[in-house]
Amino acid sequence: MNDSHTVPSGLRLRVYQLLVLLALFGLWWGLTASAILPPFFFGEPLRVLVRIGEWFASGDIYPHLGVTLIETVLAFAFGTGLGLAVGLWLALSPTAAVLADPYIKAANAMPRVILAPIFAVWFGLGIGSKVALGITLVFFIVFFNVYQGIREVSPVVLANARMLGAGRRQLLRHVYLPSAMSWVFSSLHTSVGMAFVGAVVGEYLGSAKGVGYLILQAEGSFDINTVFAGILVLTACALLLDGLVSQVERRLLAWQPGQGNTEKI
Amino acid sequence: MSDCALSFAAVSAAFAAPGGGRYTAVAGVDLDVAQGEFVCVVGPTGCGKSTLLNMAAGLLQPSAGQVRVFGQPLDGLNRHAGYMFQADSLMPWKSAIDNVMAGLIFRGTSPVEAREQARYWLQRVGLAQHADRYPHQLSGGMKKRVALAQMLILDPRIILMDEPFSALDIQTRQLMENELLDLWSADRKSVLFITHDLEEAIALSDRVVVLSAGPASHPIGEFAIGLPRPRDVAEIRLTPHFVELHGRIWGAMKEEVLKGYAQSQGMARASGGRHE
Ligand SMILES: Nc1ncnc2c1ncn2[C@@H]1O[C@H](COP(=O)(O)OP(=O)(O)O)[C@@H](O)[C@H]1O
Numbered sequence A: 001m002n003d004s005h006t007v008p009s010g011l012r013l014r015v016y017q018l019l020v021l022l023a024l025f026g027l028w029w030g031l032t033a034s035a036i037l038p039p040f041f042f043g044e045p046l047r048v049l050v051r052i053g054e055w056f057a058s059g060d061i062y063p064h065l066g067v068t069l070i071e072t073v074l075a076f077a078f079g080t081g082l083g084l085a086v087g088l089w090l091a092l093s094p095t096a097a098v099l100a101d102p103y104i105k106a107a108n109a110m111p112r113v114i115l116a117p118i119f120a121v122w123f124g125l126g127i128g129s130k131v132a133l134g135i136t137l138v139f140f141i142v143f144f145n146v147y148q149g150i151r152e153v154s155p156v157v158l159a160n161a162r163m164l165g166a167g168r169r170q171l172l173r174h175v176y177l178p179s180a181m182s183w184v185f186s187s188l189h190t191s192v193g194m195a196f197v198g199a200v201v202g203e204y205l206g207s208a209k210g211v212g213y214l215i216l217q218a219e220g221s222f223d224i225n226t227v228f229a230g231i232l233v234l235t236a237c238a239l240l241l242d243g244l245v246s247q248v249e250r251r252l253l254a255w256q257p258g259q260g261n262t263e264k265i
Numbered sequence B: 001m002s003d004c005a006l007s008f009a010a011v012s013a014a015f016a017a018p019g020g021g022r023y024t025a026v027a028g029v030d031l032d033v034a035q036g037e038f039v040c041v042v043g044p045t046g047c048g049k050s051t052l053l054n055m056a057a058g059l060l061q062p063s064a065g066q067v068r069v070f071g072q073p074l075d076g077l078n079r080h081a082g083y084m085f086q087a088d089s090l091m092p093w094k095s096a097i098d099n100v101m102a103g104l105i106f107r108g109t110s111p112v113e114a115r116e117q118a119r120y121w122l123q124r125v126g127l128a129q130h131a132d133r134y135p136h137q138l139s140g141g142m143k144k145r146v147a148l149a150q151m152l153i154l155d156p157r158i159i160l161m162d163e164p165f166s167a168l169d170i171q172t173r174q175l176m177e178n179e180l181l182d183l184w185s186a187d188r189k190s191v192l193f194i195t196h197d198l199e200e201a202i203a204l205s206d207r208v209v210v211l212s213a214g215p216a217s218h219p220i221g222e223f224a225i226g227l228p229r230p231r232d233v234a235e236i237r238l239t240p241h242f243v244e245l246h247g248r249i250w251g252a253m254k255e256e257v258l259k260g261y262a263q264s265q266g267m268a269r270a271s272g273g274r275h276e
């Protein structure tokens, strides 16, 4: 077993992680430069980086990146709001829950990406169809977590709040919602990721703007370096969003016991 | 009797048993708590103590009989009662002070006023320094203090406590018991205190009621505790009067405890409940 003292952390860990990245790039470069892998199919890392540099230097990428991010944020916001509302409603009214149960299961089991063309017909090729796709992806994650969160409320905490004089609305606000929110936040990483997937996949399947659209266009002209450049930019964005979520999480879930509870003296 | 804060009249509680049929936890319970009286109920584990208390709180409807609060039949939740639960009951997403002030907020007090009162009560239970901590950052004893403040801030006329200190170590427990007696002696509320610990019951109460083992548990003995107040729960255990009382009540309880133990063993073996 690994001794936990030897696991690198902090700055050292970051340096190691960066070295891994450089090694991967080096390997990619070596294999394609020596033509072991044909550069036509596998791209050339240096040109990929140049491409990314051009994008940001000329500012060409910003409108596309902006559209993709707006789609992501909108899908995330509406999907979360809807999931929260429906989750609360179904968890607190058993009749509605048993009625809706098979439909929820069916809708969740359906591969929702196939809805993208339908949304394109309904909402056009603008951001509407991408947001709609993202919402269908985010909704179920949030919905199931809210539902679970409310079911998991400790009966003792609930009885205590009632004895302290809480009415229905107050139970909702002071007991059910905070419990549900803790579950929603614990799934924040997944749902932000899904909103992003919805936006990019939607763009890829038909659009006039966005990073997904750039990738699609480049593929059409066999410009593999631009495809890789687009993928790298998307990945960096996803990482950034994830970091943002971690920050938000740390603030809002301060009441939850974490792992690193003791302070070094 | 209208001078009773709380009275049970022929109260029974039956639950649907897991394997069908019904399990009568308590049956034919008559029990009064006078105003300002501190009553302890002791009985073997699983006999129905929590069930009784839940009925007094109005969280559970009796299957038969009636619970009266200050002479009025109880309908819905008991608005005169504060309840301290056996298990953790604090809202984990609220800090200590927010937990303490929750009841006032629920009752429409302004947040500023509520916070001020909560500060006072946190100080009364010795937690002024820890107002902004969340429950998971508090020790077991601290959580119980917060729960105590949370209940007392509403100034209930009746206090219901379900083995509130059973999860604490003995020293913390005696500290809490002394603090409880201090707080209680300030304005003599009516207390119904549940415990399985006979020593705790004698040290705290004016009267100890002994329940039989279940099913159909009911009071089988009442003992007036004439020990002088104010008491120190640690010291009073050593007095001859205490030892004599303990001997007498234990004599009445012993058989029931053994019965309850045998039943729980039998239940574990048969891995099904006893039905009636
Ligand atoms: N909601 C319930 N449904 C079924 N049985 C219950 C329920 N609540 C309590 N009981 C049963 O009633 C008996 C008394 O329970 P309880 O009042 O919690 O005991 P105590 O608090 O004395 O340990 C136990 O045998 C328990 O299994």
Ligand SMILES: [Mg+2]
Binding pocket: B049, B050, B051, B086, B162
């Ligand atoms: Mg109990």
